[in-house]
Amino acid sequence: MDIRSLKQFISLAVNLHFGRASEVSHVSPSALSRSIRRLEDELGVSLFERNNRNVALTRAGKLFLTYARDSLGQWDAIRNELMEESGELHGEISMYCSVTASYSFLFDILARFRNDHPRVEIKLHTGDPEDAIARILAGDEDIAIGARPVRLQAGLAFRLIEFSPLVFIASKDQPQQSAENWAEIPMILSERGLARRRVDEWFRELGVQPRIYAQVAGNEAIVSMVSLGFGVGVVPRIVLDNSPLSNTIRILDVKPALDDYEVGLFALEKKLSSPLVNAFWSQLK
């Protein structure tokens, strides 16, 4: 039995799906299957009841799950304890953020952190920012960068990095639209996410049914389409600051303005007691 097997077991016990669990653990499904099998051989009991369609914990599996969680917690605890003993921070911390964020905030933050704690290895995963909170809550990542939702889930901690206005953008070549014809203007919006919800509400309060030209995943794609003159988009301004297309774009002066994005760090509150996470966290004063 080793720590890795325990983590894999927990992942499978939570996901109840070899494919997804193996993805989280960064191994192939076959490796996970064998790892679980090995564990079962070692313990002499089946931990999962599985056929080719379903995976379920056995009674023994449930018992072992609580053991695994405890054991992993204690392992983390002793590692933290010994880390304090050694004086210097070291180990591994996992981060999740969007590609946009990795271009903008991340560089400065990481550079500083790296300088202060050179022996801490950072595992960075990028992806859809909408998944950020879910990944934190699931314990898949230690820290994520994202926009603060209106309501924070219980146990979730947020620390502001900066405000970024949510702005309407149009191509520089396009003539300025008058404020009255919002129903006519082709809009290019996020498929989902906080920005989309804000815009939907904005239109609702205005009493206008927007003409949605395109629903796009990713702020960069919105900038591209707007730059090409397809319509008006809404993105956090931080995206423009790092966009190679920003000089082809102008920001519309829209009233009322949308609320600012609050971009910041997410982490589980209970993980803030970990020296590594805490060091990262406290870096932002």
Place this chain on the structure above:
Amino acid sequence: MDIRSLKQFISLAVNLHFGRASEVSHVSPSALSRSIRRLEDELGVSLFERNNRNVALTRAGKLFLTYARDSLGQWDAIRNELMEESGELHGEISMYCSVTASYSFLFDILARFRNDHPRVEIKLHTGDPEDAIARILAGDEDIAIGARPVRLQAGLAFRLIEFSPLVFIASKDQPQQSAENWAEIPMILSERGLARRRVDEWFRELGVQPRIYAQVAGNEAIVSMVSLGFGVGVVPRIVLDNSPLSNTIRILDVKPALDDYEVGLFALEKKLSSPLVNAFWSQLK
């Protein structure tokens, strides 16, 4: 980190000597050295302060030792729990006994145990019976076969297998000695151990200084020398029962007779709660 590394670490922490610790763990010293090194790398701290002459636990090592013991205890606990869940006993149990014992009692006991619990693997180590209790107390073995000492150490459990008279033996060819000349008779005795202490006391009570011809390690060697006519020896009768030389030997009728050997199982009391050890233990009614 895996269970094996933890055991190796504990062994080194107890022995404070790579050679001896590696022997207990059944690996080469180099493997142990690398294993410890790996642990230290993983934790980012030194666990031992060591040069080519001394090994000592660091402060971090002491902290980790308590963790390791706890962690190992919990691992055993969950394994036992899951074993009860599964209904059938399985796993591994380690035994220690002398070569003599392995010829005599062990066969029947093991055959029966194997029949009742075929999925339990038995690791058998043989060696000097005088080490049996020490190995049990050190936790190196689950169960040992040996002779009950006058006083049992605290925490040590003993279960009688059978009595075996401690007998004086001589070669069949030698003439019977009269009872008066014990001081003249060449004695062949164990170097150490319970039998030796009993004989020493026997002579002391008789007020005779024995003439010790040879001090030998191992009952088989005593039988050999006696059989060749070098003198009179003292061994538990069970040894004769399994000796190919027994027909060349006769048992002397000595008064007062020595107390019987109480041959039986040793185990740590706290290990009796383990299903495996308990099953072995309870086999002897």
Place this chain on the structure above:
DNA sequence: GATATTTGTTGCGTAAAATGATATATATGC
């Protein structure tokens, strides 16, 4: 004080174990 001995570590070649890609078997859904 020179030599021998003890003992932890390291280099190297081999053996074992783990892994990923692919194939397979089997269950489910339409």
Place this chain on the structure above:
DNA sequence: GCATATATATCATTTTACGCAACAAATATC
């Protein structure tokens, strides 16, 4: 009944672990 999904078996490859022997450093021995 065919298409899909999914856990597992197989095989080739890579990674890891191990033991042996050499080494280095410290102590013991005379």
